Amino acid sequence: MNTTKEINSEALVSYIASHREEFLSGLKEFLRIASISTLPQFSGEIGQAAEFVANELRRIGMRNVQKLQTVSVSSNPFVYAEWLDAPGKPTVLIYGHYDVQPADPPDQWTTPPFEPDVRNDSIFARGAADDKGQTYLLLKAIQSLLATEGQLPINIKFLIEGEEEIGSIHIADFVREYPRHVDADAVLICDTEMFAEELPTITTGLRGLVYTEVECRAARQDLHSGGYGGAAANPFQALAEIITGLKDRNGTVNIPGFYSRVAPPSTEELDAWQRLPFDETEFLEKQIGGTALVGESGYSVLHRIWARPTLEVHGMPGGFAGEGAKTIIPAVAKAKISMRLVPDMDPEEIIASIRSRVKELTPPGITSQLSVLSASRAMVVTTENPFVKLAAEALEQVFSQQTVYVRCGGSIPVAAVMSEQLNIPVVMIGFGLPDDNTHAPNEKLSLSNFYRGIETIARYLHRLGREKAAVK
Amino acid sequence: MNTTKEINSEALVSYIASHREEFLSGLKEFLRIASISTLPQFSGEIGQAAEFVANELRRIGMRNVQKLQTVSVSSNPFVYAEWLDAPGKPTVLIYGHYDVQPADPPDQWTTPPFEPDVRNDSIFARGAADDKGQTYLLLKAIQSLLATEGQLPINIKFLIEGEEEIGSIHIADFVREYPRHVDADAVLICDTEMFAEELPTITTGLRGLVYTEVECRAARQDLHSGGYGGAAANPFQALAEIITGLKDRNGTVNIPGFYSRVAPPSTEELDAWQRLPFDETEFLEKQIGGTALVGESGYSVLHRIWARPTLEVHGMPGGFAGEGAKTIIPAVAKAKISMRLVPDMDPEEIIASIRSRVKELTPPGITSQLSVLSASRAMVVTTENPFVKLAAEALEQVFSQQTVYVRCGGSIPVAAVMSEQLNIPVVMIGFGLPDDNTHAPNEKLSLSNFYRGIETIARYLHRLGREKAAVK
Numbered sequence: 051m052n053t054t055k056e057i058n059s060e061a062l063v064s065y066i067a068s069h070r071e072e073f074l075s076g077l078k079e080f081l082r083i084a085s086i087s088t089l090p091q092f093s094g095e096i097g098q099a100a101e102f103v104a105n106e107l108r109r110i111g112m113r114n115v116q117k118l119q120t121v122s123v124s125s126n127p128f129v130y131a132e133w134l135d136a137p138g139k140p141t142v143l144i145y146g147h148y149d150v151q152p153a154d155p156p157d158q159w160t161t162p163p164f165e166p167d168v169r170n171d172s173i174f175a176r177g178a179a180d181d182k183g184q185t186y187l188l189l190k191a192i193q194s195l196l197a198t199e200g201q202l203p204i205n206i207k208f209l210i211e212g213e214e215e216i217g218s219i220h221i222a223d224f225v226r227e228y229p230r231h232v233d234a235d236a237v238l239i240c241d242t243e244m245f246a247e248e249l250p251t252i253t254t255g256l257r258g259l260v261y262t263e264v265e266c267r268a269a270r271q272d273l274h275s276g277g278y279g280g281a282a283a284n285p286f287q288a289l290a291e292i293i294t295g296l297k298d299r300n301g302t303v304n305i306p307g308f309y310s311r312v313a314p315p316s317t318e319e320l321d322a323w324q325r326l327p328f329d330e331t332e333f334l335e336k337q338i339g340g341t342a343l344v345g346e347s348g349y350s351v352l353h354r355i356w357a358r359p360t361l362e363v364h365g366m367p368g369g370f371a372g373e374g375a376k377t378i379i380p381a382v383a384k385a386k387i388s389m390r391l392v393p394d395m396d397p398e399e400i401i402a403s404i405r406s407r408v409k410e411l412t413p414p415g416i417t418s419q420l421s422v423l424s425a426s427r428a429m430v431v432t433t434e435n436p437f438v439k440l441a442a443e444a445l446e447q448v449f450s451q452q453t454v455y456v457r458c459g460g461s462i463p464v465a466a467v468m469s470e471q472l473n474i475p476v477v478m479i480g481f482g483l484p485d486d487n488t489h490a491p492n493e494k495l496s497l498s499n500f501y502r503g504i505e506t507i508a509r510y511l512h513r514l515g516r517e518k519a520a521v522k
Numbered sequence: 523m524n525t526t527k528e529i530n531s532e533a534l535v536s537y538i539a540s541h542r543e544e545f546l547s548g549l550k551e552f553l554r555i556a557s558i559s560t561l562p563q564f565s566g567e568i569g570q571a572a573e574f575v576a577n578e579l580r581r582i583g584m585r586n587v588q589k590l591q592t593v594s595v596s597s598n599p600f601v602y603a604e605w606l607d608a609p610g611k612p613t614v615l616i617y618g619h620y621d622v623q624p625a626d627p628p629d630q631w632t633t634p635p636f637e638p639d640v641r642n643d644s645i646f647a648r649g650a651a652d653d654k655g656q657t658y659l660l661l662k663a664i665q666s667l668l669a670t671e672g673q674l675p676i677n678i679k680f681l682i683e684g685e686e687e688i689g690s691i692h693i694a695d696f697v698r699e700y701p702r703h704v705d706a707d708a709v710l711i712c713d714t715e716m717f718a719e720e721l722p723t724i725t726t727g728l729r730g731l732v733y734t735e736v737e738c739r740a741a742r743q744d745l746h747s748g749g750y751g752g753a754a755a756n757p758f759q760a761l762a763e764i765i766t767g768l769k770d771r772n773g774t775v776n777i778p779g780f781y782s783r784v785a786p787p788s789t790e791e792l793d794a795w796q797r798l799p800f801d802e803t804e805f806l807e808k809q810i811g812g813t814a815l816v817g818e819s820g821y822s823v824l825h826r827i828w829a830r831p832t833l834e835v836h837g838m839p840g841g842f843a844g845e846g847a848k849t850i851i852p853a854v855a856k857a858k859i860s861m862r863l864v865p866d867m868d869p870e871e872i873i874a875s876i877r878s879r880v881k882e883l884t885p886p887g888i889t890s891q892l893s894v895l896s897a898s899r900a901m902v903v904t905t906e907n908p909f910v911k912l913a914a915e916a917l918e919q920v921f922s923q924q925t926v927y928v929r930c931g932g933s934i935p936v937a938a939v940m941s942e943q944l945n946i947p948v949v950m951i952g953f954g955l956p957d958d959n960t961h962a963p964n965e966k967l968s969l970s971n972f973y974r975g976i977e978t979i980a981r982y983l984h985r986l987g988r989e990k991a992a993v994k
Contacts, residue, residue: 088846152848158743216847257748261847270811271630272962275834276729276932279862280773280826281805283816286835286857290765299763299885301752333753339742342887344755354752362747362851363758365841370858372837374560375688375733375895376624377860377932378961379834385758386842388849390751413771415814423847460748460849489746489850 057512061198066504069194073504074173074497076106077186080148081166081175087126087149087215096212099148100127103185103210107131110193112208121227125220126212130231133192134205139515141205142437143234145464146185146241147214150177151489158491172494180488183495184240184481184503185210191507203515207234211464214241217261217424218463225471236437237468238510240503242480243488245456246327247496250445250506252438253478255356255457256465258391258428260400264292264408265384267417272369272378283415285383286369292418293385295411296404297361301345301354303389305407308359308400313393315357315457323352326454337484356457360390390459397425426463427470435475440517444510445479448502479506529984533670538976541666545976546645546969548578549658552620553638553647559598559621559687568684571620572599575657575682579603582665584680593699597692598684602703605664606677611987613677614909615706617936618657618713619686622649623961630963644966652960655967656712656953656975657682663979675987679706683936686713689733689896690935697943708909709940710982712975714952715960717928718799719968722917722978724910725950727828727929728937730863730900732872736764736880737856739889744841744850755887757855758841764890765857767883768876769833773817773826775861777879780831780872785865787829787929795824798926809956828929832862862931869897898935899942907947912989916982917951920974951978 066073085099086092100117108115112131119125126149134141153163153176161167166175173183188208195202209232213219225232242253266285273282297303315323330351334343345354354360368383370376389400405420412418431438433455442453458478465476481503487493538545557571558564572589579587584603591597598621606613625635625648633639638647645655660680667674681704685691697704714725738757745754769775787795802823806815817826826832840855842848861872877892884890903910905927914925930950937948953975959965 088848089844152842152844154842154844155744259748259849261849268810268812271959271964272627273810274932274961275832275836275860276731276862276930277956277960278810278827279832279834279931280817280830281815281823282810283812283814284834286838287765287769290762290835291771293759293762294766297759338740338745338750338754340740340755340887341889342755343753344885344887345752351753355750358752360747360751362751362756362849363762363841364747364848364850364852365843366758366838366855367843369835369837370624370626371839371843372561372624372626375858375860376560376836376961377731377733377834378836380836383838386847388747388847390748413816415812415816417813458748459751460746484749487743488749489848490744492743 057509058198062194062505062508065194065198066501070501073190077173077183078166080182080186081177082164084164085149085212086152087213088152096126096149100129100212103129103148106189107208110189111196112192118228120220120223122223123220128224129208129210131208132206133202136202136205136515139204140235141207142511142514143207143209143232143237144188145237145239146188146210147181147212148185148210149212149215150180150182151215155491160492168497171497173497174492174494176493178493178495179243179482179486180493181214181241183500187481187500187503188240188507190504194504195508195511203512207231214464217259217426218467219424221464221467222471225467232472234474236474237476239462239465239476239478240480241462242458242478243482243484243486244480245454247483248449248451250449250451250453251480252441252453252455253458253480254433254455255430256428256462257459258395258397258426258466259388259461259463260391260397260425261388261423262404263384263386263421263423264289265382265419266412267382268379268415269381271381275377275379278379282379283413284379285416286380288413288416288418289366289383289385291413292408292411293363296407300347303359303361305403307403311394311396312359315353320353322455323350326352326456328352355459357392359392359395361387363387390461391428393428393430395428397427401425426461427466429466429469429476431469431475437475437477440513441477441479441510444506444513447509448506529981530670534666534977534980537666537670538973542973545662549645549655550638552654552658553649554636556636557621557684558624559685560624568598568621572601572684575601575620578661579680582661583668584664590700592692592695594695595692600696601680601682603680604678605674608674608677608987611676612707613679614983614986615679615681615704615709616660617709617711618660618682619653619684620657620682621684621687622652622654623687627963632964640969643969645969646964646966648965650965650967651954651958652965653686653713655972659953659972659975660712660979662976663983666976667980667983675984679703686936689731689898690939691896693936693939694943697939704944706946708946709948711934711937711948711950712952713934714930714950715954715956715958716952717926719955720921720923722921722923722925723952724913724925724927725930725952726905726927727902728900728934729931730867730869730898730938731860731933731935732863732869732897733860733895734876735856735858735893735895736761737854737891739854740851740887741853743853747849747851750851754851755885756851757888758852760885760888760890761838761855761857763885764880764883765835768859768879772819775831775833777875779875783866783868784831787825792825794927795822798824798928800824827931829864831864831867833859835859862933864900865902867900869899873897896935898933899938901938901941901948903941903947909947909949912985913949913951913982916978916985919981920978
């Protein structure tokens with residue numbers, strides 16, 4: 051049935067052009083679902099978003115659509131679908147996620163986070179870039195191919211999950227429990243960003259993530275700071291000591307063995323990064339809006355955020371956080387502390403080290419406990435891999451610019467799991483932009499990138515169908 | 523009109539005994555009003571509580587009842603009342619407050635904070651001890667005297683405010699703007715506690731309080747810790763550095779000049795504290811419920827909490843404080859930090875010192891700002907003062923135990939203002955107990971102390987009427 055004919059470029063381009071309104075309206079519908087996976091009260095919306103994706107996959111012509119849960123521990127639904135009528139052709143597993151980050155602080159959004167709004171050729175909403183917009187464009191690429199060609203150039207499997215923002219905590223279980231569903235020659239992920247506007251980008255490495263919560267307990271209950279101040283231990287003071295003990299003023303992490311397995315980037319990679327259009331001052335002023343860059347001396351900013359491990363505090367719940375004054379020594383306070391890992395750091399080893407380091411730093415009068423909320427390994431792929439090379443060609447065709455290879459300081463645990471457990475290449479093409487505000491207020495996605503993304507993915511899959519030898 | 527006859531003990535005791543139910547039911551009504559002054563959304567309840575106090579003062583026979591606001595800046599109402607028909611007798615200004623602390627964390631209360639519940643001869647509610655219960659017993663003492671004697675033994679002024687829990691921020695203005703209302707020979711405050719159950723106690727010193735909020739700003743908006751971690755400054759890391767820079771692991775405050783004006787307690791005072799029934803281990807295990815006491819070495823616990831200045835962190839709002847994981851580097855984080863002052867520290871001098879110390883401790887990439895939420899001086903009175911001596915006698919008569927003199931680590935700014943601005947003695951008699959959980963969940967007041975408190979105050983005022991010479 052399947053042929054290796056040339057793609058009908060004209061039909062594809064015209065199909066996408068004539069369906070822009072429909073694609074945008076579908077995306078808006080998807081973005082309206084507040085599928086926040088980090089907060090238990092949004093479990094209903096998680097279900098709705100999974101249902102939306104499943105219906106959409108059915109509608110565009112994918113087959114055997116399923117909502118699967120891991121068996122060992124119940125997970126948010128994994129939405130699976132397949133189209134396997136291209137015998138002899140490679141199989142690509144397309145990954146995305148329908149869950150999003152919380153939208154706080156809500157008062158910093160120009161328009162409400164779950165009421166998508168189009169301004170300046172971008173769509174603003176929580177999840178616009180990370181990752182509903184990029185998940186949806188993958189579906190639209192398949193829809194466009196099936197509509198214009200009547201078939202797909204290769205075999206496709208979709209796996210769209212709902213737990214990426216909580217660390218893809220069940221992806222490893224899923225891969226173990228459903229080996230047939232994830233059996234593929236490569237994984238395609240659209241959950242990264244372009245290095246700069248108009249610059250087609252493939253991400254060849256991701257940092258891993260260990261997310262912890264350190265709880266310090268001092269007393270049976272909150273104490274009046276007048277009656278006890280000077281004699282009772284204060285859990286915030288303890289956390290301040292622990293935090294400054296974990297990371298010093300120069301950005302060096304003081305956890306034994308933290309840097310011992312760090313694999314430095316190759317000289318070629320470092321040279322390529324030097325050539326990227328990146329200005330540290332502009333990064334500070336435009337993207338951060340701060341007064342100074344920080345971090346380990348002796349490393350460039352790109353090296354620090356892509357290939358050096360780091361430690362950050364995200365929040366310190368406990369005590370009195372309301373408006374005004376309340377004079378308590380809190381019984382309990384917590385710090386949400388995460389570490390970004392680089393190749394070849396081992397998450398389990400790091401967890402053991404930080405656990406014993408926190409114990410060591412805990413002052414008298416305080417009982418501390420470290421819980422691990424998620425843990426994932428870093429990953430890298432080589433730019434020589436044919437699945438990567440053909441992706442670069444498709445990008446160059448649509449964007450008319452040479453593709454750059456970068457790493458990403460963020461973490462996509464699924465990439466680490468797939469790369470490690472299945473031992474297949476993971477191709478990460480991103481259509482987000484550096485100022486898309488993922489995880490922050492006013493998240494957006496460029497609509498021009500959204501439409502070009504659809505075309506790129508369609509062309510990429512077609513190339514994979516033609517160059518069978520190279521990719522099997 | 524006024525005579526110096528003996529108090530009719532029998533009539534007083536029997537009046538109080540036969541009105542127990544009525545007194546308790548009135549107190550419950552007062553406690554049901556959620557008059558939280560630290561949170562703006564409770565301004566309606568603040569008004570209700572002021573109204574309750576004003577009506578009650580009128581009902582018991584006080585005259586010229588007024589709800590006054592400061593003129594310079596609008597305050598919560600000060601409720602004033604007077605009874606001045608005892609010419610030649612001393613005038614006592616009775617102070618209390620109708621505002622309360624917030625009730626969080628609400629889930630740690632056995633019964634709801636604003637639904638008073640009687641268990642084990644105590645009444646549980648926010649404000650039971652601090653200070654509605656103790657304010658209400660002052661009114662009931664006056665009611666009992668007027669009902670049984672038809673008149674008061676001395677001249678009485680009431681000043682019941684609604685801003686004590688936000689640092690009595692307008693009391694100094696009030697004293698300046700309404701000199702006639704505060705003109706008196708002594709001030710009586712019931713807002714402290716007994717040193718131990720059954721041990722009548724007069725508090726001769728209070729610590730002052732400087733309550734600040736330190737805000738650290740790092741970026742224009744929250745940043746993804748994957749994309750920026752390693753290069754962007756983190757305001758929580760900055761606050762941890764500032765906090766550990768302000769107070770070290772041994773409890774020593776590292777703010778220049780912090781200890782330079784500290785007046786040590788007298789040898790007599792230190793000796794008396796040694797004789798108090800106080801066990802440091804019991805204090806740790808029963809009252810704190812912790813694993814170790816902390817603080818400056820070389821000082822007893824009582825010395826540390828009563829006569830040494832301290833610094834505490836109460837809360838650290840900002841970033842992601844919800845359940846689960848959110849990987850942001852927050853744009854802004856704050857720390858609520860207060861200092862307890864002892865004689866003769868100067869609040870303004872301390873504010874200037876901490877401000878410049880915070881600046882000095884602020885790391886690169888961070889802009890910090892310190893706001894002052896309240897500031898009050900410490901105070902001490904001598905145990906030789908006749909107003910203090912007669913109070914001790916009244917307490918001994920009702921409790922059949924020798925009165926002890928203690929200090930209090932907490933702060934009652936009004937005491938400092940009255941003592942300093944009016945230059946009159948401030949008598950602090952407290953009927954709270956050390957385990958009353960003021961400022962914490964499950965606040966309570968012993969009902970036995972409530973009723974004995976009414977009798978004590980009535981007898982004290984009567985003694986003041988008899989011993990005119992000593993107290994004018």
